[in-house]
Amino acid sequence: MHRSALPELPFEHFLSFAEVTGFVEALASAAGPDLVELSRLGLSREGRALHLLTITDRSTGPASAKPAYLIHGNIHAAELSGTHAALYTARKLLADHREGRSDLLREMAFYIIPRINPDGAEFVVGTSGSVRSRTDRSRRVANTLYQEDVDGNGLILSMRQEHPDGPYALDPEDPRLLVQRTVESRPPFYRVYPEGRVHAWDGSDAIAVEGRGFDWNRNWSFDWRPEPEQWGAGDFPFSEPEMRALAEFLHGRPNLFAVLGYHTGPNAVLRPPSTGSDGDLDGGDVAMMHELAEMGSARTGFPVVPVVKYHVNRVGQKDINLRGHFHNFGYHHLGLFVFEFELGTLVNSAGVTTEEVFATKNQQEYEAVMRRVLSWWDRQDPSRRDPLFHPWTPYEHPQLGRVEIGGMLQRHLAGPTLSELATISAATYEFTLAHAACRPVLSVEEVTAEVIEGPIRRLRLRVANRGRFPTHISAKGRSLRRLQPVRVEFTAGPGVERLSREGHSNLGHLGGLTDSRVLEWFLRVPEGAGWLCEVGIDAGTAGRRRLRIAADGTVEALPVAP
Secondary structure (H helix, E strand, O other), X not given: OOOOOXXXXXXXXXXXXXXXXXXXXXXXXXXXXXXEEEEEEEEOOOOOEEEEEEEOOHHHOOHHHOOEEEEEEOOOOOOOHHHHHHHHHXXXXXXXXXXXXXXXXXXXXXXXXXXXXXXXXXXHHHHOOOOOOEEEOOOOOOOEEEEOXXXXXXXOOEEEEEOOOOOEEEOOOOOOOEEEOOOOOOOOEEEEEEOEEEEOOOOOOOOEEOOEEXXXXXXXXXXXXXXXXXXXXXXXXXXXXXXXXXXHHHHOOOOEEEEXXXXXXXXXXXXOOOOOOHHHOOHHHHHHHHHHHHHHHXXXXXXXEEHHHHOXXXXXXXXXXXXXXXXXXXXHOXXXXXXXXXXXXXXXXXXXXXXXXXXXXXXXXXXXXXXXXXXXXXHOOOOOOOOOEEEEEEEEEOOOEEEEEEEEOHHXXXXXXXXXXXXXXXXXXXXXXXXXXXXXXXXXXXXXXXXXXXXXXXXXXXXXXXXXXXXXXXXXXXXXXXXOOEEEEEEEOOOOEEOOOOOEEEEEOOOOOOEEEEEEEEEEOOOOOOEEEEEEEEOXXXXXXXXXXXXXXXXXXXXXXX
């Protein structure tokens, strides 16, 4: 049978929404409906599709009947590399299946959401402007600057303007950079704003910047706190429509055993907790999370960091608790071992390690890091390097007067170089394979149909979990209603009478690898009966099975409803 070639994923530039849409459509078309379903979680606030790829070999059952792994990327607008990493995994899963390198898609399913924030990402891809997840510009406030490409060059950069009270001065070592003003600084001094216009400006120096900001990684339900206690939290958990769609999807998939999010910050493998400390979690769960995270570190070279420690980037600064964060939600509300990869920034690409970034003690040391970055960038081949710095160019602003527009392009500063991104994506894919290999595995063993006397027969079978994870995944998961125990439903065949044991059984959760339950039924079977019964097993994170058992104990696998 002729098969279309899978589309190549370009790593030459960041992808627009139209390009992401084109790629997922081409991938689904080339792979075919037996392997890929392209759907959407819903629509963004601005009406863009939240693309969802469901990837599994449907010849072995629907996605909903198999252990499932979810990957999402680009929850923060400028962290565009996450889209590439997610799409890389989608394509590589299909390529490995097609070339016979892996049977994984026969055994489990992957849900991949390459860009959960298409609105914010489109703003950054198109302008290099700055936004965390979303900025509310619906209600304009007087004396507030809103980002805009005022000079018409297609970019939103920075505006610097000489001002006697300006908090910045030219860097004596590299005048392209601005450094914090000190008593030793020499004029000129500058105030700095994003490129844009001031709404209803009264001519004063009291200029605010942008509207209310939202951080969708503070909008999860566990330990959510309102603003101003937690910046960017939103009005209530899952108040953002994109986040609500994702939460409903997560809670509606009892077969999910793992979730991975892609971000860009100083490169790291992040694990829970995001508030408190390891002592607040089950000790065995902490050990397992750390072991899994070390698997990620071994493949990527990234350090392992609990989220609560990740944002401590000044010596002596206390831990920063991140309320309403994905990691605590994933562990406490889903019961899963969830992870995020910080794929790195251009600072890492320039040779500055995450440990060095965290060790900066003050603004002056951070400025020294940026000098290293710009010096490294200068040494790169101009024809191949990512666009990072735009020269400061004089411009007559219609409100502020003479300014200079230029500086760093945030969309490139926020992630690793595009040339590195393919290698990084390949490494994170290897972690996903290793994590997936720990999934619960439902097994039905030792099926026998023994004649006792006359028409009486004894049917026995063993239901086991032969995967590493228990069906409740974590110790925390055992207590959550979302992770349901294993259930068995028995339906007698035509004319067959069940004499013992209930038809529906709750087996509880099955531990990893060595845990099983033996089930036994006594049946009265009429002469010439074709089959004894059908047995349906719903093992949650280990998937679902339906079996038809013949009079001689032969087992036939039946289709499972989606």
